[in-house]
Amino acid sequence: MKERTTTPKGKLLIIGGKEDRDDTDVEIKNKNEDFIPHEILKLLISNKENRIEVITTASAEPESMRDTYTKTFKEIGYTNFGFIHFVDKAIDEDVQRIKNSKAIFFTGGDQNVICEKFKDTPLCDALKEKYFAEDDFVIAGTSAGAMCMPEIIICEGEDGEAILENDITLASGLGLLSRCIVDTHFVHRGRFGRLSHAVMIKRECFGIGLGEDTALLIEEGKRAICKGSGMVIGISAKDLEKTNVDTVEKGHPVYGENLKVHIITDGCSIDLESGAFTAP
Structure with missing residues (x-):
């Protein structure tokens, strides 16, 4: 095994769901003059002949995912891609396919299923080895496929009008992204x-709320640039002042002062560690 560096050489592409593809109708595309068809999925590989492996394990409808992305990838011009769907555990052939790929793409579905089936397996080990060692390797995920990537994930949470104690559950994720928590379909489903x-x-974590047809392309594990037709909401609680989050009783509302x-x-950049923001 190659020696792992502390800074990953590969890239992460985290997508908020409903990226422009065969089965979606991006609501804002007729209003946003910066809209580019398939802009996000075109970031998977630079050479259209490079291998993409699509992991559909999170989805309850893997055949539908296969049909959708087959049509979309062919429209983009990708010629070398395949699909991996395992229910119990991956086989040696799947591990080898990961090692031979240039991009891995996790479809949507249930982030808990991805973590349960994938974490701490030879398949995940192979993925991390390539991510840390190869500068032309991309790990991408949409919706649940993006939410599963950090060290800490939202595995269950309410989208209610008030934040109530005991209405969210956090768990460990795949560990590809440090000190961040990712949420998806963020604007459309009211997940602020x-x-x-x-x-x-988890005040040490930066919150990334990905809108639909919107993504962050992350290099070196921290340098992120926004791509797509919508927006990403970044939330930091590092300077949080008055709050009852640690003392509130079950079922009662949570408050917090000085969230940032x-x-x-599209085109804006942010350092996920320092919070430094750069306009296009």
């Missing part, structure tokens, strides 16, 4: 409250 709750509990919020759109 639950991501804010998560970062108030960023609105990040």
Whole structure:
């Protein structure tokens, strides 16, 4: 095994769901003059002949995922891709396919299933080895496929009007992204409250709320640039002041003072460690 460096050489592409593809209708594309068809999925590989492996394990409808991404990838011009769906555990052939790939793409579904089936397996080990060692390797995920990537994930949470104690559950993820928590379909499903709750509990983490057809392309594990037609909301609780998050009783509302919020759109960059923001 190659020696692992502390800074990953590969890239992460985390997508908020409903990226422009065969089965979606991106609502904003007729209004946003910066809209580019298939902009996000075109970031998977630079050479269209490079190998992409699509992991559909999170989905309850893997055949539908296969049909959708087959059509979309062919429209983009990708010629070398395959699909991996395992229910119990991956086989040696799947591990070899990971090692031979240039991009891995996790579809949506249930982030808990991805972590349960994938974490601490030879398949995950092979993925991490390539991510840390190869500068032309991309790990991408949409919706649940993006939420599973950090060290800490939201495995269950309410999208309610109030943040209530005991309405969110955090767990360990795949560990590809440090000191961040990712949420998806963020604007459309009104998830500001639950991501804010998560970062108030884990104040060392930066909250990344990905809108639909919107992504962050992350290099060196921290340098992120926004791509897509919508927006990413960044939330930091590092300077949190008055709050009852640690003392509130079950079923009662949580409050917090001095959350820091960023609105990040196409071309904007942010350092996920320092919070430094750069406009296009």
